[in-house]
Amino acid sequence: MMQTITCECGHSNPYGTSLCQACGKPLKQDVEVLSSMRYEGSARRSQTYKQTFVDKIWNFFSSVKVGVWLIVIILVAAAIGTIFPQETFIPPNVDPATHYESEYGTFGLIYYLLGFHNLYGSWWFILLLGMLGLSIIIASLDRGIPLYKALKTQRVTRHDQFMKNQRLFSKSNDVELDEIKYTLESLRYKVREEDGNLFAEKGRFSRWGAYVNHVGLIIFLTGAMLRFFPGMYVDDILWVREGEKASIPGTSTEDGQYYLENNDFILEMYDKEEKKFNSALSSVDGEVAKNYQSNVTLYKTKENHTIGAEPELVKVKNGEIRVNEPFKFDSFALYQTDFKLNEFYKMSFELEEKATGNKFGKLTVDLHDPKKEYDLGKGYKVKIEEYFPNFVLNDQNQPSTVNNLPDNPAFVFSMYSPKTPDGEKAFVGIQKNIDSGENQFKMSFAGIETKDLTALTVRKDHTLWIIALGGIIFMIGVTQGLYWNYRRIWIKQNAGEVWAAAHTNKNWYGLKKDVEFLSDKTNLTPLEEKETASK
Amino acid sequence: MLKKNRLWFRSALLAILVVAVGYTIYNSMNEESGTYISKGNTAPNFVLTDLNGKQVELEDYRGKGVFLNFWGTWCKPCEREMPYMQRQYEKYKEQDVEILAVNVSETNVSVKNFVDRYRMSFPVPMDKQREVTKAYGIGPIPTTILIDKNGKVVERTSESLSEKKIISFMEKIKP
Amino acid sequence: MAEISSTLLYSAFIIYLFSTLFFAMSISDKKGKDAVHTKKWGKIGFISSCVGFAAQLGYFITRWMASGHAPVSNLFEFTTFFGMMMVLAFIILYIIYRTNGLGVFAMPIAVLVIAYASMFPRDISPLIPALQSDWLKIHVTTAALGEGILAISFVSGLIYLIRTVDQTVSSKKTLWLEIILYSLIAVVGFIFVSVGFKGAGYETTFEMMDDNNQAVKVVYDMPAIAGPSNGEQLDDSFGSLFSTPSWMNGVDASVKLNTFIWSLLAGGILYGLLRLILRKRIAAALQTKVKMKPDLLDEISYRAVAIGFPIFTLGALIFAMIWAQQAWSRFWGWDPKEVWALITFLFYAAFLHLRLSRGWHGEKSAWLCVLGFWIITFNLIAVNLVLVGLHSYA
Structure with missing residues (x-):
């Protein structure tokens, strides 16, 4: 059996x-009534006994001190993470191992080595957040439940010592109890009466604010955690060329796969002549963007579409995607994120005889799907021997490509003509046209499409x-706890005298106005304020 | 009795939280978590045309182990592991292990030159529209996915592979 | 419309200054005068701050009409609005508590904020696509209101410290208090040097290499104490004493550092002059003027946090998340501005726990309020000017 105190x-x-939960009598010698009022002097469950290992952990996280330390540690860690940009904000094509040192010197290197470049995703930061969550749950359970019981069992008649030790207190004679009751009710207090004693309370629900907002926080944190569970979250990027269709990653199900067609990408700039923004626009060098927009069409394949197979597409709907105006379908949303203007698409060349300048036909190379051979007729043809979409000379001074983007x-072309049946080779790139010097023919540039x-x-x-629900509950709780307060006034008949005491969990100024009003309207002696501990 | 209940309650709550936070940390460390195809999933079927114009469909390889490699000609580590893959392919072909080297969105011209240079004899499906690459959530290349005879993913890695590693992979998916 | 708007802002500024003066009159305790005097000047002070607020509201509305979008889209507009919200917060708390002393400090600090704001480019600028959303006004105004109310907790906490810190001995506390006052004076210094050099038409130009190794010109409008890293001066005005360290980001990092140094210097001179005139610590001089009850100050600063914290959370975190979800596809991305809003939130959360559960009242609480305001201003200014991120559009 648990020990109890009667x-x-x-x-x-x-x-x-x-x-005492009922009458408020201090149950120990050294109890300070006022500071005990924070939790109604109720027993914090964790502090009552210490036994097992589990209890010790429980007790540790139950402490507000530990909670505040966790908040402070998270705060400091979060601040450290802003000293240099996080890994996600550095240019995508650089190696973080060298970037931080070259950009920020030795401090940058240390920052990188300590793993601060990915601080918010690090195991220890997530662990800290987890510990904070634990602390919120345990501390709330340990305080909320006893507080609830104490407030529920509180009686109208309070012990003398409880009364005397309140911050606002007075003794009076000759008071009309009904008058007090009436006045308190006019102040919208809920008044209970027992043996000629009164207990008036207002705003008890505000005491639950802290617990409600903690529930909100826990729901929020749970939502944040669920993101890491499979199936909850898709985050991908989709590049689509104008006039092309592409499958939307993450949208494949047995019902089919979504495809998106980019009908048009629109980029608008502010007009420098516009009077309204004239002075602001003239002070910047470049242009200021007004709108990024993609006009798209959404399609869906038939059921049981095999990835990679030629899709049988059914149009779903058209849409316009702008920054701040995502395009939504099912549980997905598409956001305008980036663009690339004028990517090379098709390049045209003409086969030209160097000596005469005569041309023997034109060929257009699709840079995403060049043909091996282009027959220009009459014995003239051009072969593509090699193709480098994003040409670069590599370490060994060999032509190669950086990636697959054009x-x-x-190109390395082989040019064939009746005059040169064995073919002549030439290397042709942007503003480059290199051959052995003995070639009779060359490929001359004849236009580009983008x-x-x-x-x-x-x-x-x-x-x-879940996140939204957590946020709403948090806001309700925090408002409830901070914008209202729990005011209580006790009136007790005591050997011919009438004792009055008052307490609030915050906003003493408001409570004082209430009791002043009360003593003005009745014969109650004005309640006097005790010196508080803070002075 | 009450005390015992309380201990149970506390232990259970702590255990749940530790597991939840632990799992979160585990998943956050593991880059390929989420919806993408990783260990234990069934590899989704796909069909692509290879360099020779032949249709390659993953399901046709049920009953065999599949060494599914995503690569590009411009990617140095991919280039390094190709000869190893070719050599091991020749050894393990008879043991019912197939290599599918999916090329990520390149042109036939470039890939043909590359395949000839390294004398690659396994199928090279051309993922021109990146359909398979997207569906498999391929980030960096090379990425290798090992699929067993039942079509289940056994392993997924984005490392550049040594020949020894490739051998151990082949052994792993040998039916 | 734009002209009317500027005039209104200017008037508001002047009225606020007068309001400060009126509040100061109300607490000037000459013997023989009494409650009537206090009440009269307090009332005038309060009315004038309301009139000033109305004028600034007029500025806000007319500028909105002129630009076609809520004027909270760049540093000038936002900081001005923050000053306005501080005045609003003061008005609310004045209505509750009727304390003239609060006005003596709150109004000049709001004036300082607005003056500081006007040092940024004041042109009406168009909205980039990311800012074209109703959430711009909802998020920014709510966040600024929350911050304005929290700023009043700083004002009240500061008065508490001026009132209670023992000035008979020199201690760490008196030192820190002087540092706080000095930093307020340094803002005045910043305004003086900015206006002064601009009035004199000072300019000097350097050429330096930017991150992409392109030569760029860096224009200083104050004599260069800190030159750009690897920069070369193109004219023969006063040359730099040292180069800005290269890890400081961005082309104009050196200009900002230079301005900062000038502000500290000017602030130092002003502070020194004040000390010479007063012949004691500034806080000590102020202490003799401040007669408010510490308990009341403590309550006001706590009340301001209690009112401001939920509004701040709503505006700077929740609305921010909703907007971020819509504009950037994720409600949270650990952008520095977001992180510092979270830090502010955590800080005041810790404050409330310390106060409610651990009984940190009075002086400890007052120091925390000061620190909280430091965090807010850091987020307002430093994150935009120093740290890089999505919010550095100003």
Whole structure:
């Protein structure tokens, strides 16, 4: 059996209680009534006994001191993470191992070595957040439940010592109890009466604010955690060229796969002549963007589409995607994120005889799908021996390509003509045309076609509603706890005198106005304020 | 009795939280978590045309181990592991292990030259529209996915592979 | 419309200054005068701050009409609005507590904030696509209101410290208090040097290499104490004493550092002059003027946090997250501005726990309020000017 303490009023309190739940009598010698009022002098469950290892951990996290330390540590860690940009904010093509040192010197190197370049995703930061969550849960359980019991069992008649030790207190004679009751009710207090004693309270629900907001925080943190569970979250990027269709990553199910067509990418700039913004625009060098927009069409394949197979597409809907105006379908949303203007698409060349300048036909190379051979007729043809979409000379001074994007296309052509049936080779790139010097023919540049690309973020987030729910509950709790306060006034008949005491958990100024009003309207002696500990 | 209940309650709550936070940390460390194909999933079927114009469909390889490699001609580590893959392919072909080297969005011209240079004899499906690459959530290349005879993913890695590693992979998916 | 708007802001500024003066009159305790005097000047002070607020509201509305979007889109507009919200917060707390002393400090600090704001480019600028959302006004105004109310907790905490810190001996506390006052004076210094050199038309130009190894010109509008790293001066005005360390980011990092140094210097001179005139610590001089009850100050600063914290959370975190979800596809991305909003939130959360559960009242609480305001201003200014991120559009 758990030990209990029975108060002289007959109520039995859990072990560790400092003020009787019912009458408020201090149950130990050295109890300071006022500071005990924070949790109604109730026993914080964790502090009552210490036994097992589990209890010790529990007790550790139950402490507000530990909670505050966790908040402070997280705060400091979060601040450290802003000293240099996080890994996600550095240019995508650089190696973080060298970037931090070259950019920020020795401090940068240390920052990188300590793993601060990915601080918010580090195991220890997540662990800290987890510990904070634990602390919130345990501390709330340990305080909220006893507080609830104490406030529920509190009686109208309070012990003398409890009354005398309140911050606002007075003794009067000759008071009309009904008058007091009436006045308090006019102040919208809920008044209870017992043996000629009064207990008036207002705003008890505000005491639950802290616990409500903690519930909100826990829901929020749970939502944040669920993001790491499979299926809850899709985050991908989709590049689509104008006039092309592409499958939307993460949208493949048995019902089919979504495809998106980029009909048009629109980039608008502010007009420098516009009067309204004239002075602001003239002070910047470049242009200021007004709108990034993709006009798209959403398609879906038939059921059981095999990835990679030629899709049978059914149009779903058209849409416009702008920054701040995502395009939504099912549980997905597409966001305008990036773009690339004028990517090379098709390049045209003419086969030209060097000596005469005569041309023998034109060929157009699709840079995404060049043909091996282009027959120009009459014995003239051109072969592509090699193709470098993004040409660069590598370490061994060999022509190669940086990646598969046609940003700097270069070719090795073989040119055949009746005059040169064995073929002549030439290396042709942007503003480059190199051969052995003995060639009779050359490939001359004859135009280029380009296309714009749009980049869209593909997002599905099943955790959003949990996060939102947590946020709403938190706001309700924090408002309830901070914008209202729990005011209590006790009136007790005591050997011919009438004792009055008052307490609030915050906003003493407001409570004082209430009791002043009360003593003005009745014969009650004005309640006097005790010196508080803070002075 | 009450005390015992309380201990149980506390232990259970702590255990749940430790598991939840532990799992979160584990997942956050593991880059390929989330919706993408990773260990234990069934590898989604796909069909692509290879360099020779032949249709390659993953499901046709059920009953065999599949060494699924995503690569590009411009990627140095991919280039390094190709000869190893070719050599081991020749050894393990008879043991029902197939290599599918999916090329990520390049042109036939470039890939043909590359394949000829390294005398690659395994199928090279051309993922021109990046459909398979996207569906498999391929980030950096090379990425290798090992699929067993039942079509389940056994391993997924984005490391550049040594020949020894490739041998151990082949052994792993040998039916 | 734009002209009317500027005039209104200018008037508000002047009225605020007068309001400060009126509040100061109300607490000037000449013997023989009494409650009537206090009440009269307090009332005038309060009315004038309301009139000033109305004028500034007029500025806000007319500028909105002129630009077609809520004027909270660049550093000038936002900082001005923050000053306005400080005045609003003061008005609210004045209505509750009727304390003239609060006005003596709150109004000049709001004036300082607005003056500081006007040092940024004041042109009406167009909105980039990311800012074209109703959430711009919702998020920014709510966040600024929250911060304005929290700023009043700083004002009240500061008065508490001036009132209670023992000035008979020199201690760490008196030192820190002087540092706080000095930093307020340094803002005045900044305004003086900015206006002064601008009035004199000072300019000097350097050429330096930017991150992409392109030669760029860096224009200083104050004599260069800190030159750009690896920069070369193109004219023969006063040359730099040292180069800005290269790890400081951005082309104009050196200009900002230089301005900062000038502000500290000017602030130092002003502070020195004040000390010479007063012949004692500034806080000590102020202490003799401040007669408010510490308990009341403590309550006001706590009340301001209690009112401001939920509003701040709503505006700077929740609305921010909703908008970020819509504009950037994720509600949270650990951008420095977001992180510092979170830090502010955590800080005041810790404050509330320390106060409610551990009984940190009075002086400890007052120091925390000061620190909290430091965090807010850091987020307002330093994150935009020093740290790089998505919010550095100003």
